[in-house]
Amino acid sequence: MLATRTAIRVLGFALFVAVVVLLPSRLSDFRASEFALIGIYFIAILGLNVLTGYTGVISLGHGAFMAVGAYTTAILMLGRPGLEAGGLSPPGWLPVGDGMKDVYTIPIAALVAAFAGALFGLPALRLSGPYLALATFGVAVATPSVIRKFDTVTGGSGGLNLFDSPNLTGAIFNAVHVPGGRTLTFNDWLYYLTWGVALGLFVVAWGIHHSRLGRSLRAIRDNEIAAVASGVGLAWHKTLAFSLSALYAGAAGSLLAISAFSVQPGAFPLDRSIALLVGLAVGGLGSLAPLVAGAAFLVFLPQWAQEISQAPGVPGVIYGAVLIALMIVLPTGVGGLLRRVLGPLTSRLYPRSQ
Amino acid sequence: MVLTLALAAGAASARPAADPGVTGSEIVIGGTIPLSGIAQSYASVGRGAEAYFKHVNARGGVFGRRITYKYLDDQYNPAQTVQATRQLVQQERVFAIFNTLGTEQNLAVRSFLNAAKVPQLFAGSGATTFGRDYRRYPYTIGFLPSYVGEGKVYARHILRSKPNAKIAVLHQNDDYGRDLLSGFRAGLGAKRRNIVATQSYDPLSTDVSSQVARLRSSRATVFMVIATPPFAIRGLVAANRLGWRPQVYVNQVGAATNIMRIIAATANPRTIQNAITLISVKDPTSPRFRNDAGMRLYRQIMRQQLPGGHVDDGFHVYSMAVAHTFVEALRKAGRNPTRASLLRAVASLNIRNNPFLLPGVHVRTSARDRFPLDQGQLQRWRNNTWNPLGKVISARP
Numbered sequence: 001m002l003a004t005r006t007a008i009r010v011l012g013f014a015l016f017v018a019v020v021v022l023l024p025s026r027l028s029d030f031r032a033s034e035f036a037l038i039g040i041y042f043i044a045i046l047g048l049n050v051l052t053g054y055t056g057v058i059s060l061g062h063g064a065f066m067a068v069g070a071y072t073t074a075i076l077m078l079g080r081p082g083l084e085a086g087g088l089s090p091p092g093w094l095p096v097g098d099g100m101k102d103v104y105t106i107p108i109a110a111l112v113a114a115f116a117g118a119l120f121g122l123p124a125l126r127l128s129g130p131y132l133a134l135a136t137f138g139v140a141v142a143t144p145s146v147i148r149k150f151d152t153v154t155g156g157s158g159g160l161n162l163f164d165s166p167n168l169t170g171a172i173f174n175a176v177h178v179p180g181g182r183t184l185t186f187n188d189w190l191y192y193l194t195w196g197v198a199l200g201l202f203v204v205a206w207g208i209h210h211s212r213l214g215r216s217l218r219a220i221r222d223n224e225i226a227a228v229a230s231g232v233g234l235a236w237h238k239t240l241a242f243s244l245s246a247l248y249a250g251a252a253g254s255l256l257a258i259s260a261f262s263v264q265p266g267a268f269p270l271d272r273s274i275a276l277l278v279g280l281a282v283g284g285l286g287s288l289a290p291l292v293a294g295a296a297f298l299v300f301l302p303q304w305a306q307e308i309s310q311a312p313g314v315p316g317v318i319y320g321a322v323l324i325a326l327m328i329v330l331p332t333g334v335g336g337l338l339r340r341v342l343g344p345l346t347s348r349l350y351p352r353s354q
Numbered sequence: 355m356v357l358t359l360a361l362a363a364g365a366a367s368a369r370p371a372a373d374p375g376v377t378g379s380e381i382v383i384g385g386t387i388p389l390s391g392i393a394q395s396y397a398s399v400g401r402g403a404e405a406y407f408k409h410v411n412a413r414g415g416v417f418g419r420r421i422t423y424k425y426l427d428d429q430y431n432p433a434q435t436v437q438a439t440r441q442l443v444q445q446e447r448v449f450a451i452f453n454t455l456g457t458e459q460n461l462a463v464r465s466f467l468n469a470a471k472v473p474q475l476f477a478g479s480g481a482t483t484f485g486r487d488y489r490r491y492p493y494t495i496g497f498l499p500s501y502v503g504e505g506k507v508y509a510r511h512i513l514r515s516k517p518n519a520k521i522a523v524l525h526q527n528d529d530y531g532r533d534l535l536s537g538f539r540a541g542l543g544a545k546r547r548n549i550v551a552t553q554s555y556d557p558l559s560t561d562v563s564s565q566v567a568r569l570r571s572s573r574a575t576v577f578m579v580i581a582t583p584p585f586a587i588r589g590l591v592a593a594n595r596l597g598w599r600p601q602v603y604v605n606q607v608g609a610a611t612n613i614m615r616i617i618a619a620t621a622n623p624r625t626i627q628n629a630i631t632l633i634s635v636k637d638p639t640s641p642r643f644r645n646d647a648g649m650r651l652y653r654q655i656m657r658q659q660l661p662g663g664h665v666d667d668g669f670h671v672y673s674m675a676v677a678h679t680f681v682e683a684l685r686k687a688g689r690n691p692t693r694a695s696l697l698r699a700v701a702s703l704n705i706r707n708n709p710f711l712l713p714g715v716h717v718r719t720s721a722r723d724r725f726p727l728d729q730g731q732l733q734r735w736r737n738n739t740w741n742p743l744g745k746v747i748s749a750r751p
Contacts, residue, residue: 028445029444030440030444031445033437033444034437034441037437141558144558145556145558145559156529157457157458157529157530157557158457158458158461158529159458159461159462161465163465163466256433259436260432260433260436260462261436261465262432262433262436264458264462266431266458266459267433267434269391269392271431272431302427306426306427310389310425310427312394312397313390315390315427316390
């Protein structure tokens, strides 16, 4: 019986992969870049889900970890020669390298963000509930200012331009050569890069979900005292959740830097952190694949609101109204809806006792 | 999830293959403007330009073609500027990017637009790089007087009127603030040592009173305010609270009449009495222009094309001045404009009758002069309004 359930999951994942692989052939070049953006948000929301969905810790500061990832990628891509050519003078002790291909910077950016997450997690986890949320909020508020402060390496408010860097794989109108003799447009390349990373991290998130770690985190969310009584180390697990979550945000930030071929402090305002939480709520806390819907919501709803009217204030009101309506109709997000609709169907395939 | 993806895929539109943005009856241009978020007061910069194009279209357009101006919201977030500009270039296939607002925002797309060979016209930023670095970025040109040039104008006025005054400076801690400050310092030359105190603020902070207190303790008698409207207000109100009465200079971005009136109403009006600024665009609230032909045209366009728009909002006048310049450039680009002919036209402008600019302020460019608006007129704040002080002068960097 367990085999049936696993088979359904594998089938579902295979379908997911097939859609991701085949989609660009049905999309215009520009749309592919939009779907790449959805992939980026998907990664960040998956990460936030580890923290908020499983562990029950609300973070209003994940934009900050995206910024860490984005700046790590940008600085490594430019390297010392690139930064100095841009009129900057990175401090000598900082290992910025001599320029690195964009793809290789992604795992480094993710790890640096994970480290930042752990650093922040250690002291902050003494706080609980809304107090911790407020501390993360503070991080989000301070991020752009902190970036401006270290302008010898971050480029200050003007940011860093990656478009002219030789380490950006393919400029906009050049084809990107990929293994197997095929060529892709820049937007399709972005799409596959983003979704490649997203699917990999999705599998990891799925692994966390079904592992001992995932169960421990959910135990913390449901009842901290009971969790501790069952032998779950609170500080360690929360810090680990923070770190893992920041790792995802860092990978997303890194991809955002590549996709926007630049980084600026203005790209990581408070709104960005709040948007991630909105995407998570729309996708469904604790869900996995349905979080794609949350990511799509973040990309498409503001556009649709704008198409309806550009009159002062109207797009914002539409966005807010749709969000409120959605939360009334789908209080558990798209994930909750799918569980309600698909649950009775798939559960017929195996006995309830499972 | 599959459904979401499939739905969105269906919405993808086919790409036309012809000359981008120009058809027999239409010219499509686009840009980004913050319509929501922290900087949404700049939305007028999009709406005013759109209103002017509608006015031109109602009179037959340019060589029979109507101008369609698509401006997208970027929430003042440069990452969103990149995505929206990509949409305009790759999907909407615009002829040119026009009037995109913000320094970081324009910087974020400059390399992309130059690689794509799409003109980036009249960028809404005074950063000197947009006029200076045209050899590297030939498709890009700004519009606002450069911040460096503006700083030099204030410095020259101080050298003339109070050559030995001690000067205190408050500036925003970013490229814009530093650009203007560097022009101010350069303009003072050897007298830059008269700057006895400099304080900066972070654009995301909320208070500048401690900075102003430190500036006041320097006993300076001239106060140079390099700040955006909210900080100009807070800075000058704080100066008043401390009983500090220096000669105030306010940079153009923070010196709109309505901002000055807020300061006068909140603080003691004497704080900003005789304050000085540099202005290039006509002030819609000024009694001087009540019967001015250009401002009559402005009010008519507002009434007909943008009913409900705030007539006293100076950004509307600014945006019509930009739109007017674009229309003149397009006329000059010929009956069948190409991106190349438009760029040639943009680099050889000589517009003496822009109805929205101060009398005597001309829009001039050449192959080596990429600062379209490099003149202005000093103004002095008296009787709750700006009054011209001297002639139109150069604000070249």
